[in-house]
Structures are given as C-alpha cells and as structure tokens.
Amino acid sequence: MNLLIMLLLFALTLVAFSVALWLYNKNNASRIARSLLHPLVVAPLLVSTALLSLNLDYDSYRLASEPFFFLLGTATVALAIPLHQQFHHIRDLAKPLLFTLFFGASFAVISAVTIAWCLGATIDTLNAISPKSVTTPIALGIAEKIGGEEGLTAGVVVLTGVFGATFGPIFFHWLGITDDRVKGFVLGLNAHGVGTTRAFDISPTCGAFSSLAMGLTGALTAIALPWIINILHL
Amino acid sequence: MLKGLLTLLFFQGVGEAISTFSDAPIPGSVIGMLLLLATLQLKQYLFNDYQPSKYAFFTGLNEAASFLIRWLALLFTPACVGLFFLPNMTLDQWIPVLAVILIATPLTLITTALLMNHLIQLHIKNISDEQS
Numbered sequence: 001m002n003l004l005i006m007l008l009l010f011a012l013t014l015v016a017f018s019v020a021l022w023l024y025n026k027n028n029a030s031r032i033a034r035s036l037l038h039p040l041v042v043a044p045l046l047v048s049t050a051l052l053s054l055n056l057d058y059d060s061y062r063l064a065s066e067p068f069f070f071l072l073g074t075a076t077v078a079l080a081i082p083l084h085q086q087f088h089h090i091r092d093l094a095k096p097l098l099f100t101l102f103f104g105a106s107f108a109v110i111s112a113v114t115i116a117w118c119l120g121a122t123i124d125t126l127n128a129i130s131p132k133s134v135t136t137p138i139a140l141g142i143a144e145k146i147g148g149e150e151g152l153t154a155g156v157v158v159l160t161g162v163f164g165a166t167f168g169p170i171f172f173h174w175l176g177i178t179d180d181r182v183k184g185f186v187l188g189l190n191a192h193g194v195g196t197t198r199a200f201d202i203s204p205t206c207g208a209f210s211s212l213a214m215g216l217t218g219a220l221t222a223i224a225l226p227w228i229i230n231i232l233h234l
Numbered sequence: 235m236l237k238g239l240l241t242l243l244f245f246q247g248v249g250e251a252i253s254t255f256s257d258a259p260i261p262g263s264v265i266g267m268l269l270l271l272a273t274l275q276l277k278q279y280l281f282n283d284y285q286p287s288k289y290a291f292f293t294g295l296n297e298a299a300s301f302l303i304r305w306l307a308l309l310f311t312p313a314c315v316g317l318f319f320l321p322n323m324t325l326d327q328w329i330p331v332l333a334v335i336l337i338a339t340p341l342t343l344i345t346t347a348l349l350m351n352h353l354i355q356l357h358i359k360n361i362s363d364e365q366s
Contacts, residue, residue: 013315017308040307044314051315058319065312071302072309076263077245078299080270087275096353104346111338119330129334133342136310141261151316152323152331158314159335164343171344177351186347190339193306219268226259 009056009064016046035166038194040158069140076137076218083215086208089181097185097212104189105217108133109225127229128152131221132160135192138218145226157192164191165198180206188213238298245270 020039051061090097112132116125128148131139136157143153168187177183180203187195188210196214200207249266252258258265277292302309 013308013311017311040311040314043308043311044317047311047315048318051319058316061315062312065315068309068312072306072313073246073250073263073266074239074242075302075306075309076261077242077249077266077270078302080245080267080274081296081299082303083267083271084274084278087271093354093357096350096357099353100346100350103349104342107345108338108342111341112334115338116330116334119333120326121330122327125327125330129331132334132338136313137306138261138264140310140313141263145259145261149316149320149323150313151318151320154310154313155317156331156335158310160339163335164339167340168343171340172347175344175347175351177347179351179354182347182350182354185350186343189346190343215267219264222261222264230259 005056005060006064009061010067012047012050012061013043013065013068016050017043019043019046035198036162038162040194041162044155072137072140076135076141079135079137079215079218082211083219086212086215089209089212093181100185101189101213101216101220104186105133105220105224108190108217109221124149125152129156130225130229132156133190133192133217134221135214135218136161138222142222142225146229158194161191161194165194168195168198169202181209184209185213189217192217235294235297235301238292238294238296241292241295242270242298242302245273 017039020042023042024034024037024039047061050056051058109130109132112129113126116129121129124147127146128143129152130146130148131142131153134142134157136154139153139157140150142148143150165187168191169183172178172183172186183202184199184206187199187206191198192214196207196210199210245266246263247266248269249264250262252265253260253262274292
C-alpha cells in the first residue's frame with residue numbers, strides 16, 4: 001500500500017485521540033455526561049467517521065495501526081509493575097481480596113454470557129463478550145485465543161468500563177459503602193482501566209486497590225477462560 | 235526509559251514464545267506480565283529492595299511502564315474502531331450485547347461491592363477480636 005496513505009491512517013488515530021482528549025478536558029457538562037463522553041468513546045467515533053467519509057477501508061486502517069496493537073502487548077507486560085507495587089495488600093487482606101476476586105471475575109463472565117445467551121446471542125458473540133470486565137489489552141489477547149471478534153470485544157470492554165466507572169460511585173453511595181479499599185477493588189474488577197482512572201480521583205488508596213484488582217482479574221480470566229471454553233467446545 | 239522498554243519487550247517476547255510453542259491458550263503478553271511480576275517479587279524477596287532500579291536490567295522499568303500505561307487508552311483506540319466495522323453483526327446480536335453492558339455490569343458491580351464490604355468488615359472484626 002501507498003506509504004503516504006499508511007502514514008495518514010496512522011496519524012489519524014493520534015489526531016482523533018488528541019481532539020477527543022481536548023473535548024473531554026474542555027467539556028464543562030455534568031459529571032455523568034462528562035464521563036460518558038470519555039475519549040475512548042469519542043476517539044473511535046471520530047476515526048470511524050473520518051474513514052467512512054473519506055471512503056477508506058477498515059482493513060487498510062487496521063494494517064496501518066499494527067504498531068498500536070503491538071505496543072498493547074508491551075503495555076500488558078507493563079501492568080506487572082503496578083501489580084508488583086500493590087502486591088503486599090494481598091498478604092494483608094488475603095481472604096477478602098482473593099474471595100472477591102474469584103467470585104467477581106467468574107460472576108462477571110457468567111452473568112454476561114447467561115444474559116446474552118438468553119437473548120439469542122450466537123457463539124461468536126458470546127466468545128467476543130465473555131472477557132468484558134478484563135482490561136482491554138488482556139481482553140484482546142483472550143479474544144484472539146478463543147476466537148472472538150476483535151472490534152466487538154474492544155467495544156464491549158470499553159463500554160463496560162465507561163458505564164461501570166460512571167455509575168459505580170453512585171451505586172456505592174446507594175449501598176452505603178464508604179471503605180475506599182472496597183470501592184477501588186470493585187471498580188478495578190468491573191471497570192478495569194477506566195474504573196482505575198476514576199478510582200484515583202476518589203483517593204490514592206482507592207486507585208491502588210483498583211489497579212491491583214484490574215491486574216488480578218485480567219490475569220485470572222486470561223488463565224481460566226480459554227481453558228474453560230476449550231473444554232466446553234469439546 | 236529505553237532500557238526499561240527493552241526489558242518489557244524481552245518479557246513480551248518470552249511470553250509470546252511460550253504461548254506459541256506450548257500451545258497453551260493463555261495470551262503471550264499475559265504470560266510475559268506474570269513472568270515479570272514473578273521476577274520482581276523474587277528480586278524483592280531475595281535482595282529486600284522494593285524499587286526495581288538497582289540492577290541494569292531493571293533501570294527505567296518504572297518510567298517505561300508508566301509511560302505505556304498512561305497512553306493505554308490511545309493504544310487501544312484502533313481496536314475500538316473495529317466496533318463500527320463488524321462484518322457479521324446483525325441487529326439481533328446488538329440486543330444481547332447492549333443488554334450485557336446495561337444489565338450484567340451493574341449486577342456484578344453491586345454483588346461484588348456488597349460481598350467485599352461484608353468480608354472486609356468480618357476481617358476487621360476478627361482482627362479486633364484477636365487484639366482484645
């Protein structure tokens with residue numbers, strides 16, 4: 001393909017993301033409207049609009065974006081550092097943390113798959129949505145292994161994160177939960193990176209527990225889910 | 235920073251190699267992450283140093299990692315664009331997908347929050363019982 005087009009398609013992501021970030025920081029709407037207009041919702045919309053209006057095909061864009069996909073793997077490895085820094089919390093609070101992790105990570109997958117299956121989702125759709133509570137780079141790795149559509153997985157994961165991070169703190173208020181460790185761990189488990197960013201707004205402790213939960217949920221789901229799906233397909 | 239990036243790439247490569255050759259269904263990058271975590275934990279246990287900076291292999295690791303994590307959202311923007319170009323998605327598949335986001339997410343969120351809140355309170359009570 002033409003090098004110039006490749007370059008433009010690569011730059012398109014950078015431009016769209018910068019515009020989305022600028023809009024996000026500039027926007028002075030209510031907190032809820034603001035967090036639903038997350039750069040991760042706006043930037044892909046901008047890129048898609050540009051691709052459709054310039055009549056460019058998605059496959060060329062996907063090819064030009066290969067460096068992003070590669071670095072996503074590197075970023076997954078980098079998640080080991082916050083996980084390492086927060087690891088001591090597991091020793092202090094082993095029982096509540098690990099029990100919530102095992103229950104929450106399984107419940108997230110089971111509830112999603114059950115609801116989708118009842119509403120008539122096909123196997124392909126079920127595969128793509130099953131890693132929905134896992135941080136996007138890991139979810140994409142899982143989708144590749146179990147054969148889920150990459151775009152659908154990324155979209156569902158991001159929307160889950162944005163939705164969870166927006167309404168999570170409201171639910172905590174309703175349920176009378178005041179412990180920042182619980183808020184953080186639950187946000188990281190359910191709403192991965194988006195939830196962790198939100199958790200750091202609440203307090204540093206909340207953020208630390210959120211990044212811990214995000215890493216642990218990602219690792220646990222990545223190890224368990226592909227095996228379970230392999231067994232179910234037999 | 236560059237050395238740190240090389241260390242991350244090293245673990246990514248090892249993870250991908252293990253994932254490819256062992257036929258394990260675990261993503262290579264996750265294997266790399268777990269290996270790096272194990273290495274850092276082992277180093278902390280053996281040498282009792284918390285910050286990964288004392289040896290050449292670990293210099294700049296924090297910087298490289300925070301840089302990548304800071305721009306994580308940018309890195310997966312192209313994957314999200316794929317949502318608008320799904321070839322086999324029909325309307326009857328969008329309904330379960332939306333339902334999962336709008337129903338399963340709050341359901342899991344509320345359940346895990348109540349569970350962990352309860353467990354932490356039990357834990358605090360146990361500790362104060364032991365002390366008294």
